[in-house]
Amino acid sequence: MKNNPNTTSLEELLALVLEAEPLYALLKAFDQGTIPLRQGQLPRGEPLTPEETWEIIRQLRAQDGLATFGVPREPGLVESLLLAPFQSAGGQDIYPSVAEKAAALLYLIVKRHPFEDGNKRTGSALFLAFLGKNGLLKKGTSAYRQLQRILVWAVLYVANSPDDDKERVIQLLAHLVGEVTWAAQGEGKA
Template structure:
């Protein structure tokens, strides 16, 4: 089968615009396909450290937004405290997750995967991610736009929920690529 399509100058301009506008996303996908995705362009200076008490206060406020169900945000065990503590782990005096973006991505991952609550785990995880980013002043770009779009937040949260534990590191790299300084 032969292709008889002949591009016009307008088609060439459209193609160039789309490729240019989405070059970063296409590069991330290429790096993912070749298993060379790396963490880069992150923020080291932490302005805010999330605490269990403050996180539970925020979750209780979120509960009201979702109808006040007693199951929403109801802890099943102590794993939520473990999720929060895990993002501040150190080894040999250095943070295991040194950047805000790495802490944020791991917070999302741990809260989704540990399934610490009777109901609302994905919503709580996504909320805590953006709340943590806002408290550390990385939620918005310099021009005021969101660093992570609503649809990207939904997609990555669901992708993490469906992922296998052996895929954790790649999930974190994808998440950091969505929220790093290049976005």
């Protein structure tokens, strides 16, 4: 075999692989159902109102041009899904942080298909709006750019995930939101 000047040595490959330890730790935590969250950084938050939601959907429909985009399948389902991340049990929020609530909202919109068309796009938009409303995301920031880059993957992952993985998927999404927004806050760019 000829020497390729672009070939990386085994030592360099090992350094590359071993430096990704946080990735392996997160994958292990996912398998074990113990994904860590930055709880102290993420307050409870406020839900999107129906008025905010329907205006966002109206704007998206105007951009999309499809008459069926964002048309609800059944009365009251969208409003119910907006409040679902705020449910509690035994006096404790099921999803205590804004990141968890945002992840649950995205999951529910994508998986429950409350609209005739545009569930993934609408879920993504409401996810971003929810984070923005609750102070974790601002347009033009590093967190906004990072979330945009991973959101397509995240939405497709949610759409194709088994229903019995719901809580693990929500925790993984919440972890990603927490990491991205926490890092941006540390830079003063949340």
